[in-house]
Amino acid sequence: MKKVAMILVVLIHIVGMSAPKDEAGKIFENQERRLEDERLRLEQKQRQTEFENTKFENSSEIGVKEAVSSDNSKKFLITEINLRDEYNLLTKKEKSKIIGKYIHLELNSADITNLLTEFTNKLITKGYSTSVVTVMPDNDLTSGRLNLAVVPGKIGEIVINSGNVLDRLKEFFMFKTNKGKIFNIRDLDTATENFNSVQANSMTMEVLPGKEENTSKIQVKNILKNKYSVSLISNNYGDNKQDGIWRKGVSLNIDSPSGIGDNLYFTYMTVSRKNPDRNWKKRADELQPGEILPIGPAGYDPSKGDTLPYKRRLDMFNFGYTMKFRDYTLRLGSARSIQESSFYASNTVYDLYTSSHTLSMNLDKILFRNQKSKLTAGIGIKRKHNNNYLEGAVLSDRKLTVGTVNISYTTSLFKGIFGLNLGYERGLKIFGAERDGRKTGTAPKAQFNKYTFDMSYYRPIGEHMVYRGNIYSSLSDDTLYGSERQSIGGVGSVGGFHRSTVSGDKAVEIGNEISYNIPVKKIAVLSPYLGYGYGYVRINNDKSEYRKGYISGAVAGVRLDTKYLDFNFGYAKPVSYSKYLNPEKQEMYFNMALKVSF
Numbered sequence: 001m002k003k004v005a006m007i008l009v010v011l012i013h014i015v016g017m018s019a020p021k022d023e024a025g026k027i028f029e030n031q032e033r034r035l036e037d038e039r040l041r042l043e044q045k046q047r048q049t050e051f052e053n054t055k056f057e058n059s060s061e062i063g064v065k066e067a068v069s070s071d072n073s074k075k076f077l078i079t080e081i082n083l084r085d086e087y088n089l090l091t092k093k094e095k096s097k098i099i100g101k102y103i104h105l106e107l108n109s110a111d112i113t114n115l116l117t118e119f120t121n122k123l124i125t126k127g128y129s130t131s132v133v134t135v136m137p138d139n140d141l142t143s144g145r146l147n148l149a150v151v152p153g154k155i156g157e158i159v160i161n162s163g164n165v166l167d168r169l170k171e172f173f174m175f176k177t178n179k180g181k182i183f184n185i186r187d188l189d190t191a192t193e194n195f196n197s198v199q200a201n202s203m204t205m206e207v208l209p210g211k212e213e214n215t216s217k218i219q220v221k222n223i224l225k226n227k228y229s230v231s232l233i234s235n236n237y238g239d240n241k242q243d244g245i246w247r248k249g250v251s252l253n254i255d256s257p258s259g260i261g262d263n264l265y266f267t268y269m270t271v272s273r274k275n276p277d278r279n280w281k282k283r284a285d286e287l288q289p290g291e292i293l294p295i296g297p298a299g300y301d302p303s304k305g306d307t308l309p310y311k312r313r314l315d316m317f318n319f320g321y322t323m324k325f326r327d328y329t330l331r332l333g334s335a336r337s338i339q340e341s342s343f344y345a346s347n348t349v350y351d352l353y354t355s356s357h358t359l360s361m362n363l364d365k366i367l368f369r370n371q372k373s374k375l376t377a378g379i380g381i382k383r384k385h386n387n388n389y390l391e392g393a394v395l396s397d398r399k400l401t402v403g404t405v406n407i408s409y410t411t412s413l414f415k416g417i418f419g420l421n422l423g424y425e426r427g428l429k430i431f432g433a434e435r436d437g438r439k440t441g442t443a444p445k446a447q448f449n450k451y452t453f454d455m456s457y458y459r460p461i462g463e464h465m466v467y468r469g470n471i472y473s474s475l476s477d478d479t480l481y482g483s484e485r486q487s488i489g490g491v492g493s494v495g496g497f498h499r500s501t502v503s504g505d506k507a508v509e510i511g512n513e514i515s516y517n518i519p520v521k522k523i524a525v526l527s528p529y530l531g532y533g534y535g536y537v538r539i540n541n542d543k544s545e546y547r548k549g550y551i552s553g554a555v556a557g558v559r560l561d562t563k564y565l566d567f568n569f570g571y572a573k574p575v576s577y578s579k580y581l582n583p584e585k586q587e588m589y590f591n592m593a594l595k596v597s598f
Contacts, residue, residue, distance in 0.1 A: 075106035076141040083119070084136070084149040087182060089128055090119070098122065112146070119148070127186040127370065128153065130207075130216050153183045156210025160220040166259050170222065173260045176326040183207075183216050186369050194324040195220075198263055200227040200255035200597075226597035229253040231566075233269065235591040237491055239499055243341050244271030244312055251593075260323070267318040276309035278351070283392070295348035302347040310342035311351050333360040353389040356483075358382060362404075373411035380404040383431050384483060400446055400481065401433035402426070416459025416467075423452035425484075442479060442541040450476040450484065464517045473508040479540045480505050488535030488551065491589050495531060495555030495572030500583035502549040504537025515559070524562040531555045532575075549578040557589070566593040 081099045083090075098118050102111065112135065119133035130153025139147050157179055160167040171178065174194045176187040188205065195203040202225055208217040231251045238245040249269035257264045280297040287293065300306050319334045336357045342349050362380035369375070382402045388395040406423035427447040429435055434446040455471040474486040486507035489497030493509065515529035534552040557570030570589040577583060 073108040073110070075108045075111075077104075077106050077144055078102065078141070078146050079104060079144040081115075081146045082148065083133070084147070086150070087152055089123060089126065089131060089150055089152065089182070094122055107146075116148070119150075123150070127184040128182065129185050130154075130183045130214070151214055154210075154215050155179055155181050155183050156212055156215030156217050158218045158220070160222055167222075170260055173323075173325050175218075188218070189369060189371075190327060190366060194261055194326075195222060197322070197324060198224075198255040198261050200224050201261070224256055227255040227257075229255075229595055229597045231593045231595040233267075233591075233593045236589065237498070237591075238271065238314075242310055242312065243339070244314060247271050247314070249316070262321065262323040265318075265320050267316075269314075269316040271312060271314045274310065274312035276311065281391075295346070308344075308349040310344075310349060311340045313338065313340035315339075327366040329364040331360075331362040331364075333362075334358070335360075350391055353387075355385075355387045357385045373409065375407070375409050377407045378405070380406075381428075383433075386483065398481070399431070399433050400483070401428040401431045402484070403428050406452075413457070414459065416457055419454075419456040419458075421452070421454040423454075425450040425452065427484075444481045445478040446481075448476060448478040448480055448484065450474055450478075450480070466515050466517065468511075468513045468515075470511045471508065472511075474506065476505045477540065478505065485539075486537070488537060489553075491570075491591075494533035494535050494551050494553045495570065496553030496574035496587055497551050497577070497581075497583050498572075498587050498589070500551075500574075500577070500581045502535065502537045502551055502578070502581070504548070505540045507535065507537040509533065509535040524560060527559040527561070529555075529557055529559065531557075545580055549581065551577045551581065551583075555589075563597075564595060566595065567591070 081103050083095055083099070085095070098115070101118075102115050105111075107115075116133050116135070120131075123129075123131045123133070132151050132153070133148055134151055136147040136149050139145070155177060158171050158175055160170050175191045177184070188207075192203070192205060195201050202223045204221045206219045208219055209215075210217045229252070231253075233247075233249045233251060235247050236245050238247055247269050248271075249267060251267040252265065254264045256262060277297070280294055282293060284293065295302070296306070296308055300308070314337070316337045317335065321332045323330045334357075337355065339352075339354045341352050341354075343352065344350075360380065360382045362378055364376050364378040367375045367377055381404070382400075384398075384400045384402070386396065386398050388397075403426045404423060406421055408419065408421040410417060410419045412418075426449055427433070427445065429447065436443075436445055436447050439445065451474065453471075453473045453475075455469075457467070457469045459467045461467055472486065476484075482503065485503040485505060486509070487501050487503040488494055488507060488509045489501035491498060493501075494511070511531065511533040513529055513531040515527045518526040518528075520526055532552070532554045534550070536548070536550045538548040539546065552575040553572055554575055555570045555572040557568065560567040568589070568591040572587045572589065573585070574583045
């Protein structure tokens with residue numbers, strides 16, 4: 001009877017919480033955060049390198065002399081300038097601005113050349129680097145009319161490697177424009193980004209004269225090297241000794257598995273298991289008349305200091321697939337975590353089972369790009385299923401479906417890369433999701449509204465030093481489940497709070513890091529770093545002291561990146577925090593991956 005009562009007490013306690021957050025969900029969320037943080041770090045570094053290597057606008061524009069020359073060659077008063085632009089490569093405003101410099105003036109041949117050059121330069125700055133503006137043959141300058149025309153440069157052909165069936169399939173997926181379309185260098189930027197999104201790709205691209213007049217041939221050489229990568233992973237990201245501090249696992253990454261520049265990865269992490277004998281346990285319906293639930297195996301006597309072994313299990317599976325299609329990026333994901341643990345009460349041990357499974361799909365589209373900036377919009381959907389069991393009894397079985405919409409913008413700013421992301425999340429009623437029905441205002445919502453606002457800045461300082469800054473924030477007027485709240489603290493977040501995280505319906509996190517990259521004989525990069533972070537959270541409909549909280553912490557560490565080994569060590573200390581928190585005086589983070597590519 002005691003055991004049944006204990007189960008009921010725990011059940012009431014968990015259901016009564018405003019936003020219970022299962023441990024498996026927390027583990028998965030932290031893992032996803034670290035993976036995303038590392039992906040962003042590498043993406044910013046690659047974007048900065050591409051920007052520094054791009055000299056297009058400066059090198060391709062043609063020099064323009066003063067608008068109207070002062071030499072004594074024959075001049076004509078021009079009262080009308082017409083520009084035929086069949087494909088609308090220039091806007092009306094762009095045309096008017098240039099024409100306004102020359103109309104109602106006396107022009108000679110040098111002046112007209114300057115006019116043509118200004119139009120052509122404007123085309124170049126918009127990416128139409130093979131298009132020109134020329135004088136039409138039906139001109140009579142004595143009439144005061146000057147007729148011009150845009151001659152668009154087109155793509156004659158795109159040839160990838162030998163041009164076989166697979167190469168033509170790559171062309172279809174990677175290039176926004178194909179044969180006969182107007183050539184725009186920005187489309188090549190997108191194609192280059194699509195190729196380079198796969199690390200195993202080695203790609204060169206040349207723009208050559210085409211076979212026909214005003215056409216270009218795009219010649220691409222694409223070689224895949226070491227498309228398979230296998231890693232053995234180990235870290236100390238566990239929360240406590242009972243559930244396992246040290247984790248180990250394996251990851252598999254396959255670049256271009258279908259030959260079209262896609263990517264497939266799989267990661268598995270676990271801990272050393274403990275699976276003690278529980279055959280002495282009985283359910284209430286298995287008891288004989290007058291028999292009570294056993295608190296331990298035969299001979300167990302807690303009054304003599306006897307203890308019972310605890311369970312330990314953690315399995316985390318993470319699968320992802322990414323495919324590029326011209327301006328679009330499709331991402332599919334599946335993440336599952338299973339955890340078994342124990343706690344002690346009333347001189348006996350109780351076993352908990354928690355599982356979390358998230359399926360996700362996201363589709364992004366590049367809306368605009370030029371040499372320095374890129375604007376992307378995305379939509380996505382997630383289905384989350386969380387289970388919690390105590391001694392086989394269901395504590396919670398929750399399904400949530402979340403739709404997302406976001407728009408992101410990156411641009412070069414002060415010799416660095418600035419990123420901005422605005423997002424909206426909505427809890428949906430599809431795919432068997434929980435419905436709110438007649439929930440009170442204090443109950444966590446399944447059909448919630450949440451807004452996110454993120455900023456990032458990446459800037460090299462000198463040859464070796466790099467600064468990174470990030471702001472992550474979320475805002476909701478609803479009471480959220482723990483899995484939907486923004487969590488702050490620990491590895492990849494505010495240092496020193498790995499075991500004392502805070503989360504809220506409204507939250508903001510600010511992070512800063514300075515690193516110094518030291519090349520080691522071209523075989524490795526050693527990067528000492530310093531970081532400082534701050535986080536603040538607030539919970540809706542909560543009047544207790546836990547309704548709001550803040551943390552700040554510092555971390556110092558070193559990263560080592562080599563061909564076969566990635567290593568990261570960090571030493572973190574909390575700086576300030578809410579009085580109800582009790583973080584460790586110091587924390588040390590360790591992560592290592594042995595990898596081989598073939």
